[in-house]
Amino acid sequence: MEVLNRHDTSLTEEGRFRLLVDAITDYAIYMLSPEGIITSWNTGAQRFKGYKPSEILGEHFSRFYLEEDRAAGIPERALATAAETGRFEGEGWRQRKDGSRFWAHVIIDPIRRPSGELIGFAKITRDLTERRAAENAIRESEEQFRRLIQGVSDYAIYMLDPKGNVSSWNFGAERIKGYRPEEIIGRHFSTFYTPEDREAGVPETALTVARAEGRFEREGWRVRKDGTRFWASVVIDVIRDDDGDVLGFAKITRDITEKMETQRALEQAREELFQSQKMEAIGQLTGGIAHDFNNLLMAVLGSLEILKKRMPQDLSLTSLVDNAMQGAQRGAALTQRMLAFSRRQELHVEPIDVSGLVRGMMDMLSRSLGPLTVIDTFFPVRLPTILTDPNQLEMAILNLVVNARDAMPSGGRIVLRASEESAPPAKSPLSPGRYVRIAVTDEGEGMDAKTLEQAVSPFFTTKGVGKGTGLGLSMVQGLTTQSGGRLFLKSKPGEGTTAELWFPVVVAERATETAADLPQREQIAPDGLRVLAVDDDGLVLMNTTLMLEDLGHTVFEAMAGSEALDILHRQPVDLVICDHAMPRMTGAQLAQAIRDEWPEMPILLATGYAELPEGAGMINLPRLGKPFSQAQLADAISRVVS
Known part of the structure; x- marks a missing residue:
């Protein structure tokens, strides 16, 4: 404090500005005449560009530009832009005295008299190729330096005394932080820090580091006069006299909130793109696997x-066949979950009254819970209609209820409720509109943020080896997404979990139209048909033939499209x-060839895919999903043969 007092008599406001600029080492700060002639030169400029004041004062600033930039008139356009719009900012290559190049960030602000007359420009250049600590020296008059600093609007540039009190204030500081000079000069700079940073001693740490190392640089939240926060890039340089005593600090602050938010949005977009690509790749893989698995x-x-129908009625043998069939059916159910996850399952959609659907499955839900768990339902008498596959919706609700039961190994209460919501x-990602929300809530131990984030990832499970496929929630998510809705999970450790299914409400006209479009089943299946069965898989073809012959039909076999024709x-x-x-010839292509010659020929497309690949054609053909039973085959035939 004594050192500062020793200089107080000689440090006018202009002197403090001069000391401030003189202490800045990472920026070239200088003035230009209206014509672009250099009229002042600081140490930072000399360090960046290699010219001494005696070599550069009076020269035109365009000599720092590359020859091609000068030929293109870029220096003149920069001054014209600053004079017309009040500011020029850009980045580009500049050259030093020795001819070497550096990448520079440049700001040019016009300096005007109160009358509006242009008297020059304040120019700030920063070398972004290498950041080094150095001292800036200002060689011009104190009035020029004052105008220079006051002309800068994108940086808060001000001085602190050794205790951290604000001792000068430029226009950029006023614009960024909202304080007028008379409101802030004399107050401690910790005013700009958040309460939590002040409590942690961050302002004092900054000054301590600057004293010890000569410089402090950091990013963090700062607070404006109106209480709003902004993300700031802060540099503090210590100011010393010739004896090395601390006179104060030069502080530069820049609001980089927009830059930070842009970077955050970019990172989020990259993460979403990565997740989308990952899920698409897994979806394609599971779709292909499901097709081959369905054929098997x-x-x-x-x-x-067929074996069960033809074998002797031996109970011991029949039970073995039943067990084998149940195992294969479980494999088919697993395939359906894989297709649901990859959003490639075939949905047989119809208008659904959710309240009625849940009431109809309460007995099944109660049997699935066991004696230690109770389930309470809260459903309105009527809910708006939704459009989805009722069987898949029942499976999804059952899956969520079983997950809730498993989250409470010692028993507990599950709440199943539904409601109409006007906004997601x-x-x-859901659009505004009317939705039906189905929620399943348990009293289990809940999930932490990391587990919650992975919960819907394919093959992720917390149930232990052999107790879960990790496809349950993926299946639920696939169903809601295909139905135009969404699955939401809410959970915290110790507070249980809530799974919400959101489905868009379907207006009555659309529901009626869609219901009318659903295929109507014939009650009586025709027999004695001449059926052409085509499949390149010999095992599948043999089984299809046996089923058809067992139903009383005559079968012709073909393993390729050309053979079928x-x-x-x-x-x-x-x-x-x-x-x-x-x-060589897909089923859709074969169907097209058949229709060209026999337009009235009934055709049934059997496929292990839930959806046909792009460009397959004939996608409106009646389809029979593999694996199918004899009853399903007979039912499909009754629908396509009148």
Whole structure:
């Protein structure tokens, strides 16, 4: 304090500005005449560009630009932009006295008299290729330096005394932080810090580091006069006299909130893109696996079904076949979950009254819980109609209830409720509108943030080895997404978990139209048909033939599209059942060729895919999903043959 007092008599306001600029080492700060002639030069400028004041004063500032930039008139355009708009900012290559180049960030602000007359420009350049601590020296008059600092609007540049009290204040500081000079000069700079940072001693730490190391640089939240916060880039340089005693500190603050938010948005977009690509890749993989798996299950289930019908009625043998069929059916259910996750399952949508659907499955839910768990339901008498697959919705609700039961190994209470909502949760991808929300809440131990984030990831499970596939929530998510809705999970450790299914409300006209479009089933299946079965998989073809013959039909077999067309030219046929995924000629292509010659021929497309690939054509053909039972085959035939 004594050192500062020793200089108080000689430090006018202009002197403090001069000391301030003289202490800045990371910025080239100098003035230009209206024509662009250099009229002042600081140490930072000399360090960046290599010119001494005697070599550069009176020269035009365009000599720092590359030859091609000068030829393009870039220096003149920069001054014109600053004079017309009040500011120029840009980045580009600049060259030093020795001809070497550096990448510079440049700001040019016009300096005007109170009358509005342009008297020059304040120019600040920062070398972004290398940041080094150095001292800036200002060689011009104190009035020029004062105008220079006051002309800077994008940086808060001010001085602190050794105790941290504000002793000068520029226009940029007023613009960024909201205080007029008379409101802030004399107050401690910790005023700009958040309460938590002040409590942690961050302001004092900054000055301590600056004293010890000569410089302090950090980013963090700061507070404006109106209480709003902004993300700031802060540099504090210590100011010393010739004896090394501390006179104060030079402080530069820049509001980089927009830059930070842009960076955060970019990182979020990258993460979302990565997740989208990952899920798409897994979806394609599971869809392909499901197709091959369905063909295998088709062979197993078909053979077992025919075997059971033809074998002697031996209870011991029948039970073994039943067990094998149940195992294969569980495999088919797993395949459906994989398809649901990859959003490639075929949904048989229809208008649904959620209240009625849940009431109809209460007995099944109660049997699934066991004696230690109770379930309470809170459903309105009527809810608006939604459009989805009722069987898949029942499976989704059952899955969520079983998950809730498993989260409470010692028992507890599960709440199942539904309600109409007029707006989706904040920051959700759902559009505004009317929704039906189905929520399942448990009293379990809950999930931490990391587990919650992974909960819907495929094959992730917390149930231990052999107790879960990790596809349950993925299946639920796939169903809601295909239905135009969304799955939301809410959970905290010790507070249980709530799973919410959001489905858009369907207006009555659309529901009626959609219901009318659903295929209507014939009650009586025709028999004695001549059926052409086409499949490139011999096992599947054999089982399909056995099922058809067992139903009383005459079957012609083909393992390729060309072979099927040859048969059609030789034999009268009442129905064609063909696989889609065949080499050389797909089922859809075969169907098109058949329709070209026999327009009225009934065709049933059997496929292990839940959806046909892009460009497959004939996507409106009646389809039979693999694996199918004999009853499902008979039912499909009754729907396509009148």
